[in-house]
Amino acid sequence: MNRLPSKNVSRFSFEKLKNRSEWLIYLAPFAVGVIIFTLYPIINVFLTSFKENFDYMTKEFSGWGLGNYTYVLQDPYFHQALKNTFFYVFIVIPVSTCLAVLIATLLNQKIKFSGLFQTAYFLPMVTSTIAVGLAWRFMFNYKSGVINYFLGLFGIDAINWLQVTTGNFPALCIYGVWAILPFTIILLLSGLQNIDPMYYTAAKVDGAGPIRIFFKITVPLLMPTIFLVMIVNTISCFKVFNELFPLFSGPGVANNLYTAVYYIYYQFRIQIPSRYGYATAAAVILFVIIFVFTMVQRFVEKKLKN
Incomplete structure (x- = not known):
């Protein structure tokens, strides 16, 4: 039952x-x-x-159909946008990473006014990008900018950063490096604080100097964090867009600074009538490029770990 x-x-x-x-x-x-x-x-x-x-x-x-992709891949402005974006990534990422490693290492030391220095470096993260960009625009001023003033102290002629095409891209890269430093420093500083102090103690007992300790202990143990930073910053730099407006009010003084994201913005927002299909095709292509670069970086990271 x-x-x-x-x-x-x-x-x-x-x-x-x-x-x-x-x-x-x-x-x-x-x-x-x-x-x-x-x-x-x-x-x-x-x-x-x-x-x-x-x-x-x-x-x-x-x-x-594939008409949108055909047009975008044949458009010289898109070629220029990809070229500028790649150059921007290949310059800003290595420079910002190296500077961030050095600054994070110094901030990790027990020095006076370390809190003040940390606040100064982290301040851009809580500041409006447009407001900071306008400040940099005044700093890049040809006649009264502070950057040309300091260059003059070393006997270097003033550079027309914003009104001449040859100075536009270096100005964008300098601003880009400064813009991503705070986030990079925060991640690297957290990685440094997770390194066991016993490694440094043992190295000092063996008589290793600061430079040797930095390259033989700090950098190898910090490498996983460095790769994480490079992946995140690479994705961010491929999407460079906001930095153009406060400095140049557009893609450079002679439309010479088209980037991939600005090209998408131009096709959808500025072009009349809006070419939404071209904009979405360019966005997909950019997504594929970022995805490939991210996978390559992860592959290299795994190979180095093994």
Whole structure:
């Protein structure tokens, strides 16, 4: 004769199911936000990039195809944008990483006024990008800028950073290095503080000097954090955009500083009528480039660890 399940068994099963599904309740708000504001836009951009002659207002298009990608890949402005973006990444990332390692190492020492120096270096993180950019614009001024003033102290002629095309890109790189230093320093400083002090004590007992300790202990043990910083900053630098407006009010004085993100912005926002299909195609291409670079960096990191 079959027995009916008791109330205790039913209650136990309900409590068990409730405990197993409890994490879904806490995860649901975040998951909904990711789906609405991240996953859906990504899918929408990818699909739109294949819609030819797409009208953003009416949502009408002539058909599916690769016409948007063909136009973007043949556009000389997009070629210039990729060239400028790659050069920007290859200059800003190494320079900012090296400077950040040195500054983080100094800030990690027990020196006087270390708190003041940390505040000074971290201040850009809580300051408006546009406001800081305007300050840099005054600093880059050809006649009265403080940068040319200091160059003059060393006998170097003043550089027309903002009005001449040859000075535009160096000015953008200098500002870019300064802009990402705070975040880089914070991550590297946290990595330094996780290094066991016994390594330094043993090295000093063996008679190793500061330079040898830095290159034989600090840098190797800090390498995982350095790779993390480089991956994050590479993604950020490939999306360089905000830095252009306060310095040049656009892509350089002669439209010579097109970047990948500014090209997307130009096609969608400035071009009349808006070329939404071209903008989305360029965005997908940029996504693929960033993804490939990230995977290459992770591959190199794993190889060095092994």
